[in-house]
Amino acid sequence: MAGWVLGIMGGSGLYAIDSLSDAHWVSVDTPWGKPSDELLTGTIGAVKCVFLPRHGRGHAIGPSHLNYRANIDAMKQLGVTDLLSISAVGSLTEKFAPGDFVAIDQFIDRTFAREKSFFGDGLVAHVSMADPVCPRLSTLAATAARAAGARVHEGGTYLAMEGPQFSSRAESHLYRQWGADIIGMTAMPEAKLAREAQLPYALIAMVTDYDCWRENEAPVEVESVIAQMHSNAEKARSLVENIARSLPAQREVSPIDTVLEYALITDPAARNPALLEKLKNILG
Ligand SMILES: CSC[C@H]1O[C@H](OP(=O)(O)O)[C@H](O)[C@@H]1O
Ligand SMILES: Nc1ncnc2[nH]cnc12
Secondary structure (H helix, E strand, O other), X not given: OEOXXXXXXXXXXXXXXXXXXXXXXXOOOEOOEOOOOOEEEXXXXXXXXXXXXXXXXXXXXXXXXXXXXXXXXXXXXXXXXXXXXXEEEEEOOOOOOOOOEEEOOEEEEOOOOOOXXXXXXXXXXXXXXXXXXXXXXXXXXXXXXXXXXXXXXXOOEEEEOOOOOOOOHHHHHXXXXXXXXXXXXXXXXXXXXXXXXXXXXXXXXXXXXXXXXXXXXXXXXXXXXXHHHHHHHHHHHHHHHHHHHXXXXXXXXXXXXXXXXXXXXXXXXXOOHHHHHHOHXXXX
16 A cells, blocks of 8 residues: 555646645656646645646647647656546536536547557557546545535546537437437547556546537537636535545555556567657556
8 A cells, every 4th residue: 555646637627726735837758748738746635636737728739639648647757646537528418417527437439630559569558448437536536526515426428529629419419329428528548548557547527518419508619618617617626625635544556556467468579678668657
């Protein structure tokens, strides 16, 4: 057992958190290039926290151009043990209304223009994504969100679309038929890369709109997303503080900490030394 280092990936509308003591923005370089921004490190109670605004401060980087690999690598370099992602999303179901928070437990990946793996060229890995979210972190996050005053749903399927345009009505209806509950543009490949990096990952989705499937409802626009985000931001910040303060003093190991033990298939003799070097922060 060891200590927790809580990583927080802040989505649209969440570009800093003010509850960190001894807070510093730290510049990190990675073998995959630059992360979205400097990372804000500090502590909440006894827990070290590392926050990264996913789109950068000022929201300068769109979902297709984020360097997802660098963002995860930077978290690993700063010692993050568990990664909580917070995202603005659309709802594809009557069950989830704007203002609600959803602890996601499944994904459908419809993105197609992103680097999705750390592995491939001389070191092949196939990690399981059957259960893509860490149940321990997700439950802690849902409890922390409830304590922050949010209406919280545990369980929901997030469809990751490429964007940056929002969906057509036909797409929105199709995704509903597929059983998706939530739509967003960033959780993939983030969740896949977190799993490859052996980082337990959870996602709290903050519903900002009903996308464009609902009759008598204006289709989603950035303006309505931002307005909803502003009213959610305080709860999101309080969620972060609550989860950090609720972590047990010692962190029990998670099976996700060691998924690569079963996932690497390339014969040691055939492994590419250059890729191994590039992977040093990921492999540990
Ligand atoms: C500003 S609306 C679309 C934008 O918001 C979401 O970002 P994030 O997941 O980082 O909160 C969505 O995925 C899009 O990138
Ligand atoms: N309707 C929507 N589609 C995709 N991403 C979103 N982020 C917030 N609302 C969204």
